[in-house]
Amino acid sequence: MKVSIDPALCQGQGRCFSIAPAIFDFDDLGNGVVIGDGTLNAESVALARLAQSNCPEHAIFIEES
Amino acid sequence: MTDRPPVKDFATEWDHADPQWVADPYPIWEDLRERCPVAHTERYGGGWFPATHAGVSAIAKDTENFTSRTVIIGNGRPSELDLPAPIGVAPPITSDPPFHAIARKLLLPAFAPGPINALEPMIRELCGRLLDGLEGDVINAGMEYAKYIPPSVIRTMLGFPEDDIEKFIDFINIVLEGIDHPLEQRIEEFTPVEEYFVAQMDEHIANPRDDLTSYLLNVEIEGQKLQPEHVFGTMVLVLIAGIDTTWSAIGSAIWHLANHPDDLARLVNEPELMPVAIEEFLRFYAPVTMARLVKHDMEYLGCAMKEDDWILLGFPAANRDPSIFADADKFIIDRAQNRHVAFGLGIHRCAGSNLARLELRVAIEEFIKRYPRFELSDASAVTWASGQIRGPRELPIRVRAS
Numbered sequence: 001m002k003v004s005i006d007p008a009l010c011q012g013q014g015r016c017f018s019i020a021p022a023i024f025d026f027d028d029l030g031n032g033v034v035i036g037d038g039t040l041n042a043e044s045v046a047l048a049r050l051a052q053s054n055c056p057e058h059a060i061f062i063e064e065s
Numbered sequence: 066m067t068d069r070p071p072v073k074d075f076a077t078e079w080d081h082a083d084p085q086w087v088a089d090p091y092p093i094w095e096d097l098r099e100r101c102p103v104a105h106t107e108r109y110g111g112g113w114f115p116a117t118h119a120g121v122s123a124i125a126k127d128t129e130n131f132t133s134r135t136v137i138i139g140n141g142r143p144s145e146l147d148l149p150a151p152i153g154v155a156p157p158i159t160s161d162p163p164f165h166a167i168a169r170k171l172l173l174p175a176f177a178p179g180p181i182n183a184l185e186p187m188i189r190e191l192c193g194r195l196l197d198g199l200e201g202d203v204i205n206a207g208m209e210y211a212k213y214i215p216p217s218v219i220r221t222m223l224g225f226p227e228d229d230i231e232k233f234i235d236f237i238n239i240v241l242e243g244i245d246h247p248l249e250q251r252i253e254e255f256t257p258v259e260e261y262f263v264a265q266m267d268e269h270i271a272n273p274r275d276d277l278t279s280y281l282l283n284v285e286i287e288g289q290k291l292q293p294e295h296v297f298g299t300m301v302l303v304l305i306a307g308i309d310t311t312w313s314a315i316g317s318a319i320w321h322l323a324n325h326p327d328d329l330a331r332l333v334n335e336p337e338l339m340p341v342a343i344e345e346f347l348r349f350y351a352p353v354t355m356a357r358l359v360k361h362d363m364e365y366l367g368c369a370m371k372e373d374d375w376i377l378l379g380f381p382a383a384n385r386d387p388s389i390f391a392d393a394d395k396f397i398i399d400r401a402q403n404r405h406v407a408f409g410l411g412i413h414r415c416a417g418s419n420l421a422r423l424e425l426r427v428a429i430e431e432f433i434k435r436y437p438r439f440e441l442s443d444a445s446a447v448t449w450a451s452g453q454i455r456g457p458r459e460l461p462i463r464v465r466a467s
Contacts, residue, residue, distance in 0.1 A: 011414040014178065014422070018340060029170065030177035030419060053402045054344075056410060 001040040002063045003048045005032050009059035016051040016060060023048055032059070069108065079104045079114045081138070081354065081377060087451040091394070094382040103366050110142035112375030113359075113368055118386040118406070120366055121378050124357060126411040130365060131357040131376060132161050133413060137453060138356045140247070142373050155302035156295055158413060165412060171284045171291075172299060172416055175222075175277055181419040184218065188424055191217050192431035199464075203442045206323075206432070207460030211315035214428050215308045218420070223300065224276025225265055236261060240304050262300055266293065277303070303417075310353050311421045313456020315428045317350035320457045321396065322433070323441045328398045333437045336430070342398050343426050348405035349396045351381035354453045355409065380406045381455065436464045 003023060005016070012031045016024040023044055024032050040048050040062070052060040072083045075093050080086065086093055097104045097116035104114040115121050124131055134153050135143045153159025157168035174180070195210055204210070213234075220233050236258045243254045265278060273279045281296045291299075322329040332342055357376040364370070384405045387393040391402075408415035415421065441447065442463035450456055 011411060012173065012177075012418075013408060013414055014419055015344075017178070026178050028177060028179075029173040050401065054404055056404050056406050056408075057414075 001045055001065055003034055003038045003040055003052075004061050004063070005034055006059050006061060007031065009057050011057050011059075013056050015054045015056070019051045019054060020044070020047040024051060076101050076104045077106070078108060079106045079112075079377075080108050081114075081453065082451050087449055087455075090381070090455070091385060094379065094385060095394075098382070098386065103368050105368065109138050109140065109375055110373075111371065112138065112356075112377060113370060114377045114379060114382075115366065116379060116382045118383040118389045121380060121383040121406065122410055123366065124376055125378055125406075125409060125413070128162050128165075128412065130360050130363060132360050133165075133357060134159055134161065135358055136355045138375050138377065142375075143358060153298075155298045155305065157299075157416070158302055158306060159298075162412070167286055168295070168299075169412070169416065171286060175280055176416050176419055178419050181423055184222075184420070185423060185427060187221060188214070188218055188427045189431060192428055196431060196435045202465040203461050203463050205460060206319045206462045207312075207316045207457050210432070211312045211319065211428065211456075211460070212458075214315060214424055215311040218424060219303055219307050222277045223265070223303070224269065224274060224278050232261070237304055237308050240301065241309055258301075259297070262297055263293075266296060306415070307417050307420070309450065309454045309456070310415075311417075311424050313352035313450060313454055314347065314350065314421065314425050316457040316460055317352065317455075318346040318425065318429050319432060319462065320441075320447065320460060321346065321350065322429075323439055323460075323462055325396070326438070326440070328396070329433065329438070331398055332429075333433050338399055339426060339430065341400065341403070343422060343429075344403045344405060345396060345398055345400045346425065346429075347407040347422075348384045348390070348400075348403055350456070351384050351405065351407035352454050352456045353407070353409075353415070354379050354381060354455075355413070356453070377453075378409070380409060436462075439464045 010031045012029060014030065016032045017026050023035060025035050027033050048062055052062060069080060072078050072080050072085065076097060094116050102117045103120055104116060106112050115124060136158055157165050157172060160168050192214060195213055199209055216234050216237055217230060220230055225233060239254050239258055243251050266282060269278045269282055281291060281299055332338060355378050357378060359370045359372055359374040359376065361372050384407060385393045408418040439462050442461040446459055446461050447457050448459040450458055
């Protein structure tokens with residue numbers, strides 16, 4: 001499973017990198033970015049989903065595989 | 066604004082300065098969500114208030130049909146003098162695309178988590194110092210504590226002299242109180258503010274240093290420094306947007322904890338709850354509503370909107386929409402899923418949100434560390450700000466048993 005942020009939707013609300021700092025970071029403008037290639041393991045999937053469910057802009061996507 | 070008759074039906078004559086709305090807007094919004102859900106008014110020259118999350122979200126994200134050139138509702142329809150779009154008087158909040166993206170991109174690095182998080186020790190020290198200065202069994206947590214935190218932080222960020230803090234707070238009062246005065250009056254009232262800011266800008270040009278003023282003076286758009294009006298406008302924006310907003314958020318959180326000893330005890334005993342609690346404070350007591358103007362006559366969300374009609378974007382109302390939030394009218398201190406819109410939605414997301422969160426968190430952490438038990442001393446003495454920013458002003462808190 002992989003997580004990604006759509007940069008066209010992200011407005012830098014800052015929820016993802018606060019909730020899951022091991023999965024998300026921020027860039028120089030304060031917009032969210034995924035750390036690495038976004039591959040999720042059994043432990044990180046729940047945190048990624050929590051971040052997704054807190055994003056006001058619906059900018060986080062989780063690709064099932 | 067108090068000369069208007071009391072509102073009889075908020076669906077057809079909503080008024081965000083009406084005493085009933087100021088005292089307790091939530092039942093009004095609940096009723097509007099069920100009946101309208103976009104309310105209309107002839108007051109202020111005519112305007113609309115979407116009460117649902119869907120309506121607020123649609124308009125906040127629609128810069129084709131709505132403009133931000135004026136974000137504070139005035140006493141009538143906006144005058145031509147108010148229209149320096151696409152830049153606006155306080156870029157980027159009053160800017161529309163495409164200029165908006167340029168103005169925002171140069172401001173955001175100063176308010177990104179990196180530089181903002183570095184302010185935490187300074188804010189913590191400030192809160193501690195303010196608490197040290199409070200005396201007596203009853204303190205005014207609004208006027209003696211919450212009110213002083215944002216101006217002191219902004220003064221530090223702008224790099225203005227520490228000794229000017231009282232003058233700086235006077236200027237903030239002028240700016241905030243004059244916000245809906247007619248333009249000519251506003252210009253006159255702003256003169257001393259402008260003179261002070263221009264003097265500070267000149268001083269920073271002579272002695273550049275690592276602060277927000279020097280940053281704005283030196284940052285470049287395509288090799289060009291900003292026009293002085295742009296620098297000034299953005300400094301005014303920082304004042305207008307960064308003071309009574311966060312002051313209100315801090316005050317509301319203290320008001321809540323004073324009224325809910327169970328929540329206070331949980332925060333004291335489970336400090337790890339603080340990040341989620343902060344988001345619930347922001348959802349439940351979102352202080353800020355922002356205005357837009359309708360760009361052209363159109364049918365929108367079932368309403369016959371006219372060019373230059375006001376839109377009041379009720380982010381706090383969206384945060385209570387039961388179609389988005391389970392138990393929307395309940396404050397749940399450990400609410401895990403909380404997609405609140407206290408900082409707006411879309412391209413105008415509050416640029417200072419990282420700073421606001423930090424100030425709110427540190428202010429509450431320090432307050433409950435100093436006073437692990439407290440309560441309202443006199444509920445009837447609490448007053449709430451009217452207009453587009455909601456939060457307690459007079460907030461008498463009993464911090465020691467009598």
